[in-house]
Structure formats: structure tokens, C-alpha cells
Amino acid sequence: MKVGLFIPCYIDQFYPQVGIATLGLLEKLGCEVTYPPQQTCCGQPMANSGFEHITRGCNDLFIRNFSSFDYVVAPSGSCVLHVKEHLHGGTAGAAAAIRARIFELVEFLTDVLQVDRLDAEFPHRVGLHQSCHGQRGLRLAQMSELMAPPFSKPERLLRLVRGLELVPLDRADECCGFGGTFCVTEEAVSVKMGKDRVADHVRHGAEFITAADMSCLMHLEGILHRQQSPVKVRHIAEILNHHLS
Amino acid sequence: MSEKDHAALAKAFNEDEPRVDWHDQTLWWVRQKRDRAARQVPDWEALRDTASAIKENVLSRLSGYLEQFEAAARENGVQVHWAADAAEHNAIVLSILRGHGIDRMVKSKSMLTEECGLNEFLQESGVEVVDTDLGERVVQLAGEPPSHIVLPCIHKKKEEIGEIFHEHLGTPAGNADPQFLTHAARLHLREKFLTRRAALTGVNFAVAETGEFVVCTNEGNADMGAHLADVHIASMGIEKLVPLRRHLGVFLRLLTRSATGQPVTTYSSHFRRPRPGQEIHIVLVDNGRSVHLGRKDFRNSLKCIRCGACFNTCPVYRRSGGHSYHTAVAGPIGSILSPNLDREKYGDLPFASTLCGSCSNVCPVKIDIHVQLYKWRQEIVQAGHAPAGKKAAMQAMNWVLSKPGIYQTAGRTGRWVMAHVPSAVNNKFNLWSLHRDLPAPPRESFGEWYRKNKANQ
Numbered sequence: 001m002k003v004g005l006f007i008p009c010y011i012d013q014f015y016p017q018v019g020i021a022t023l024g025l026l027e028k029l030g031c032e033v034t035y036p037p038q039q040t041c042c043g044q045p046m047a048n049s050g051f052e053h054i055t056r057g058c059n060d061l062f063i064r065n066f067s068s069f070d071y072v073v074a075p076s077g078s079c080v081l082h083v084k085e086h087l088h089g090g091t092a093g094a095a096a097a098i099r100a101r102i103f104e105l106v107e108f109l110t111d112v113l114q115v116d117r118l119d120a121e122f123p124h125r126v127g128l129h130q131s132c133h134g135q136r137g138l139r140l141a142q143m144s145e146l147m148a149p150p151f152s153k154p155e156r157l158l159r160l161v162r163g164l165e166l167v168p169l170d171r172a173d174e175c176c177g178f179g180g181t182f183c184v185t186e187e188a189v190s191v192k193m194g195k196d197r198v199a200d201h202v203r204h205g206a207e208f209i210t211a212a213d214m215s216c217l218m219h220l221e222g223i224l225h226r227q228q229s230p231v232k233v234r235h236i237a238e239i240l241n242h243h244l245s
Numbered sequence: 246m247s248e249k250d251h252a253a254l255a256k257a258f259n260e261d262e263p264r265v266d267w268h269d270q271t272l273w274w275v276r277q278k279r280d281r282a283a284r285q286v287p288d289w290e291a292l293r294d295t296a297s298a299i300k301e302n303v304l305s306r307l308s309g310y311l312e313q314f315e316a317a318a319r320e321n322g323v324q325v326h327w328a329a330d331a332a333e334h335n336a337i338v339l340s341i342l343r344g345h346g347i348d349r350m351v352k353s354k355s356m357l358t359e360e361c362g363l364n365e366f367l368q369e370s371g372v373e374v375v376d377t378d379l380g381e382r383v384v385q386l387a388g389e390p391p392s393h394i395v396l397p398c399i400h401k402k403k404e405e406i407g408e409i410f411h412e413h414l415g416t417p418a419g420n421a422d423p424q425f426l427t428h429a430a431r432l433h434l435r436e437k438f439l440t441r442r443a444a445l446t447g448v449n450f451a452v453a454e455t456g457e458f459v460v461c462t463n464e465g466n467a468d469m470g471a472h473l474a475d476v477h478i479a480s481m482g483i484e485k486l487v488p489l490r491r492h493l494g495v496f497l498r499l500l501t502r503s504a505t506g507q508p509v510t511t512y513s514s515h516f517r518r519p520r521p522g523q524e525i526h527i528v529l530v531d532n533g534r535s536v537h538l539g540r541k542d543f544r545n546s547l548k549c550i551r552c553g554a555c556f557n558t559c560p561v562y563r564r565s566g567g568h569s570y571h572t573a574v575a576g577p578i579g580s581i582l583s584p585n586l587d588r589e590k591y592g593d594l595p596f597a598s599t600l601c602g603s604c605s606n607v608c609p610v611k612i613d614i615h616v617q618l619y620k621w622r623q624e625i626v627q628a629g630h631a632p633a634g635k636k637a638a639m640q641a642m643n644w645v646l647s648k649p650g651i652y653q654t655a656g657r658t659g660r661w662v663m664a665h666v667p668s669a670v671n672n673k674f675n676l677w678s679l680h681r682d683l684p685a686p687p688r689e690s691f692g693e694w695y696r697k698n699k700a701n702q
Contacts, residue, residue, distance in 0.1 A: 007691050011691065012656070012691045012692055013656045013686075013687075013690050015684070015687075015691075016691035016693075017687075018691075019691035019694075019695075035692075035699070037649075037700070038649040039649070040647070041646040041652075043643075043646070045639075046639050046642060046643050046646075048600065049596075049622065049626070050596075050622035050626030050627075050631060051626055051639045051643070052623050053623065053627060054640065054643050055643060057644075057646070057648075058647055061647060061649070132599065132600070133600075137602065143603075144280070145280075145558065145607045146290060147284055147289040147290055175560045175601035175603070179598070179601075180599075180600075182599050183677065184676040184677055185635075186251070186561070187679060188252070188256040188258075189252075189565050191680040192259055192265060192564045193564060193599075194681070196269070196564075218684055221682075222678075222681030222682045222683065223680070225681075226681055226682050
């Protein structure tokens with residue numbers, strides 16, 4: 001199975017360890033993974049700010065980089081959702097083919113690879129942040145607003161990790177307030193949302209906050225740092241690929 | 246854009262953090278009540294589907310249903326008026342009142358009259374209006390607009406209401422006991438109900454089949470007004486129709502469970518024909534709705550039944566307050582309805598969201614609110630209403646991200662600067678770092694690591 005690895009721009013630049021963990025995890029599970037070196041960004045930061053019409057360069061580049069794989073996998077629900085909903089351009093059918101073959105890492109593990117065992121260990125109390133685009137957009141987990149049976153793909157994977165204890169939260173799926181450029185254009189509300197999310201995890205004794213989206217975690221990490229909190233963030237790939245040395 | 250946009254008004258609201266916490270928790274409590282009430286209904290999601298389908302049908306045949314409704318209402322002895330816009334609506338109401346020599350009126354809850362600026366217009370024309378919904382009366386006495394379409398004074402604490410009542414109704418200073426204040430309001434309003442000859446109500450649902458309309462309140466104030474008055478004026482947006490009376494069973498089950506978590510409104514009153522000696526007037530108001538109906542991407546927001554569930558669930562609304570939206574209908578639904586009225590003035594509102602999508606999930610008529618927020622952003626930017634700085638930043642960012650070589654160099658340079666000249670990024674001009682730290686810049690990017698460790702394998 002040929003997998004094209006998409007490492008979103010901000011993960012590439014600020015969180016290389018998340019890319020390394022994602023690659024390691026996929027290879028461990030038997031995928032033949034390639035990272036096209038000329039990749040940059042899915043175009044979401046511009047599009048969510050109302051500038052989708054100028055993102056053709058990003059779209060074309062994305063299609064050139066990722067047209068030749070069975071699957072495209074990325075450790076970010078938000079970027080994957082954007083590609084699924086808005087990737088256009090290229091030769092006929094090229095964008096549609098990618099839109100159908102791109103997966104967020106968690107759903108790739110549960111739905112395509114159907115992982116039911118993991119050789120991972122993380123003996124810590126962990127709070128799971130349900131990132132909105134992964135949850136409500138890609139349906140990685142049931143949404144608290146709907147009157148429907150519960151399920152959670154990230155939780156299912158985290159429960160396979162030895163020693164990991166998931167902490168309950170008062171608000172299971174409230175947005176952290178990152179929101180792309182919202183984090184600076186609506187700085188006051190964004191920060192307040194982030195502080196409230198952090199407080200929920202801290203109140204319940206989390207040592208780590210994890211999520212399938214690093215952008216939420218970057219925002220929450222920024223707040224935790226400023227508060228000089230001992231609580232740390234870890235992308236879910238880092239936990240699923242974690243061994244005690 | 247208006248003088249102060251949502252971000253600036255929200256920033257001001259956030260200067261009092263304990264108050265933000267109180268506002269957030271109060272509305273979250275209402276959201277939780279909604280969840281519990283919805284859970285009691287078997288097939289809640291099917292009920293939402295049904296309501297959505299009925300409203301889609303109404304929107305697809307609106308003119309036919311309106312004519313059917315008008316004919317049935319006239320048959321019932323109701324006088325029907327058509328208003329193309331807010332000004333016409335206000336003029337019609339005024340002419341009805343003048344025709345009866347009336348210069349004092351009671352009014353129950355109607356967001357449409359807020360949208361039309363009716364109170365200000367009538368006051369300028371020498372007509373006194375008393376809002377009889379308790380929350381509406383509180384904000385009216387305070388000289389403020391409602392901050393929520395269902396809970397108009399949710400931004401006020403009981404102590405503040407005590408002060409307002411002390412000033413305007415003469416209650417003892419310092420008394421903030423809710424039961425006492427409610428009793429004082431009851432005595433105050435009773436006098437108004439008994440002495441006013443005209444009452445204006447909103448309309449929650451109008452039935453095309455029968456020409457009747459339904460007004461939902463918890464306080465019975467619409468009924469007190471309408472039953473005691475010689476003239477009952479009902480203002481309704483043209484989208485308020487349902488085809489058949491039996492469809493009300495779907496909407497009445499959804500409305501209050503979504504709004505406040507109650508099984509049904511305390512009073513769901515059907516008005517069909519005037520009692521002997523009384524006049525009922527219905528004013529059907531367009532005010533941009535038919536234009537909205539013509540916008541393929543946005544028309545289904547006209548399905549809205551004004552329950553306010555999207556306000557209560559919205560993490561941004563809860564932390565910015567209704568007044569930060571500077572429009573009659575605030576919150577997520579207001580952010581997709583208002584740009585239709587004035588794209589420039591309300592061009593900031595679709596950006597007052599993280600696009601988390603919770604609003605669309607609670608909506609009882611399944612409006613894809615967060616999808617429309619995204620689409621409005623595109624419309625507003627393409628119409629030239631983006632701030633110049635933002636436009637330049639987006640174009641620069643897009644240029645870098647379209648060119649892998651430049652992106653890689655820019656990334657390397659940026660990380661070097663962050664590591665060696667932190668003051669270049671951690672300063673007051675960087676809004677990120679006002680209240681957050683930036684991530685520690687790694688020595689190499691993932692791409693660089695991959696080239697070294699993996700590319701040649």
C-alpha cells in the first residue's frame with residue numbers, strides 16, 4: 001500500500017517530531033510511505049480567511065505532489081477536511097481523486113488499517129481534546145449536540161496504549177478557540193476559549209493534552225507555557241508511537 | 246464596517262473575565278438543559294430532519310403559500326398588509342395606530358420589530374411603546390437592545406436589574422430578589438395591559454392552510470396584550486409559514502426544547518379571527534428575505550425558527566456577548582442573516598467564528614450555519630470588504646506557500662530569527678504572543694530531517 005505523507009506546513013516547521021512519529025507509526029504498521037519533498041500547505045489559512053479564490057497555486061502544488069498514491073495521510077484533521085471539501089484544479093478528476101483518498105491519521109488507522117493492537121506505552125493521565133474539524137467535519141467521534149450513539153476513533157486508539165489513563169472532561173467537545181487566523185483577528189475571545197479549555201483538562205488532573213490536530217495543541221501549549229504550567233501537549237501520533245526507553 | 250467591529254467589542258467584553266465566565270456558564274447551562282430535553286424525545290434527529298424538510302418545501306413554494314395564507318386570513322376577517330422593507334412595515338403599523346387615534350401601545354416579543362427599528366420609529370412619531378416581555382422590558386428600561394433573541398437580558402445580573410427597577414419602577418434600592426422584582430414588574434405591566442388599546446405581537450408560525458398564526462411566550466404577555474386590546478397587530482417575516490396545521494406538532498416540539506430545554510412554551514396561542522369589536526392586522530414583511538431566497542448558498546438560513554440554540558452552544562457568543570454582534574439578531578444565525586441586509590456593515594460577523602460547527606448540530610431545522618459562515622467570508626472578501634492589511638498578508642502568505650523553495654528558505658530563516666532574535670517575534674505587535682507563547686523553534690524542519698534520514702533509503 002503506497003501512502004503519500006502530507007505534513008502540514010506548521011507541523012513541518014514547528015513540530016517535526018509529530019511528522020517523525022506519524023511516519024514511524026505508518027511504517028511500523030506495514031505501509032510503504034513516501035514524503036513528497038516539494039509540499040507546503042493545503043491552502044486553508046487563506047481560504048478560511050475568505051481568500052479561497054487566490055489558493056490555486058497551493059491547490060495545483062498539492063495535486064502535483066499527491067496524485068500518485070493509493071492513500072494520502074496527514075496528522076491533521078483540519079487540513080484533511082479542507083482538502084476534502086475544497087481541493088480543486090489540476091487535470092480532470094485529479095482533485096476529486098485526492099479528495100476521496102486523503103485520510104486523517106486516526107481514521108486511517110481505525111478505518112483503513114483497522115488497527116486493533118498497538119505496541120505503545122504511555123503511563124500518564126491524558127486529556128483528549130476533540131478538535132472540531134476532525135470531530136464535526138470528519139466525524140472522528142460522536143458530537144455532543146446530536147442524540148446518537150457515542151463513538152470515538154481517537155479514544156479507541158488511545159485505549160490500546162499501555163498505561164495510559166484518559167481523564168474525563170466537563171465539556172467533551174468544546175472548541176479551543178484556535179480557529180486559524182481567528183487566533184489573531186479575534187485574539188481576546190480566542191485566548192479566553194483556550195484558557196477555558198486548558199482549565200478543564202488541568203482541573204481533571206491531566207498531565208498531557210492530546211489531539212489529532214497540532215494547531216489546537218499549539219494554541220493550548222502557548223497558553224500553558226505562559227501560565228508556566230507543568231501540563232504538556234502531545235500529538236496523538238506521538239503517543240501511539242511511544243515506547244518507554 | 247461599523248465603527249467598532251465584533252473583535253473590538255468582544256475584546257472590551259473580555260476585560261471583565263469573571264463576567265465572561267458567568268455569561269459563558271449561564272448559557273452553557275441552557276445548552277445542557279437543551280441536551281437533556283432533546284434526549285427525552287425519541288427520534289430527535291428524525292424530528293429535525295422532518296422540520297428541515299417542511300421548511301425547505303415552504304421556501305421552494307413561498308409565494309404560493311403566502312397567497313394561500315393571505316386568502317385564508319382575509320376569510321377569517323383578518324386584515325393583511327404587505328411590507329417590502331422595514332420602513333414600510335413601520336409606516337403601516339403607525340398608520341393603523343393613527344387610524345384609531347392611538348398613541349400608546351404594548352408589544353410582546355418580536356425580533357422582526359427589532360430588525361425594523363420599530364420602537365425608535367414609533368417613539369419619534371409620538372407613539373409610546375412598552376415591551377411586555379420581562380427581559381425585553383428590562384433592556385428597554387436600560388436603554389439597550391436585547392443581547393439574545395430568546396433571553397434578551399441574559400447579559401444582566403439580577404443586582405443590575407434591581408438597580409434598573411429601583412431607578413424606573415421605584416423598587417427599594419439594593420433589592421435584587423428575583424421573585425420580588427418579578428412581582429414589581431407584574432404590577433407595572435398590568436397597568437399597561439389594562440390601559441392600552443393596541444397590542445403588537447410577533448408571530449412564531451403562520452399556517453397557510455387555515456390563515457391562523459401561533460405566538461409562543463412563557464409569560465402570557467402576548468395573550469394579555471392581544472386579548473385586552475381593540476387592535477391586535479401581528480408582525481411576521483414572510484418565511485414564518487408552515488403549510489398545514491398538523492406541521493405545528495413538529496415545530497412546537499422542537500422550538501422550546503432547542504431554546505431553553507423546556508418541553509413546550511408555557512403559552513402557545515393560536516390566533517385565527519378577531520373577536521367581535523376587535524381588529525386583527527397581520528403585516529407580512531419581506532425586508533431582504535426575497536433577495537436572500539434568491540441566493541442559492543444562503544437561502545436555507547430562512548428556515549430559522551429563532552430558537553437561539555446556536556447562540557447558547559456557540560463558544561464565541563458565550564464569550565463575547567450579544568452586543569458585540571452590533572445587530573438585532575446576534576450569534577451564529579445573525580452572522581449569516583445580517584450580511585444579507587448590509588454586506589459591508591456586517592462584513593465582520595462571518596469572521597466572528599472558529600467554524601467549529603456546533604451551531605449546525607443544534608439547529609432544529611438543520612441550517613448549515615458554519616458552512617454559510619465560510620461562504621460569506623468568500624463573498625465579503627471578493628466584494629472588496631477585507632481590510633487592506635489582511636489582504637496583503639494573505640497574498641504574501643499565499644505566494645510563499647505556492648513555491649516550495651521559497652517556503653523552505655522562509656521557514657529556515659523564520660526559525661533562526663525566532664531562536665536568535667526572539668524579540669523580533671515576541672513583541673506587542675504580534676497578537677499571538679500577547680497572552681500565548683510561541684512554540685520553541687526546532688533546529689530542523691520535518692522536511693530537512695526527512696532529507697537527511699530517509700530520502701536516500
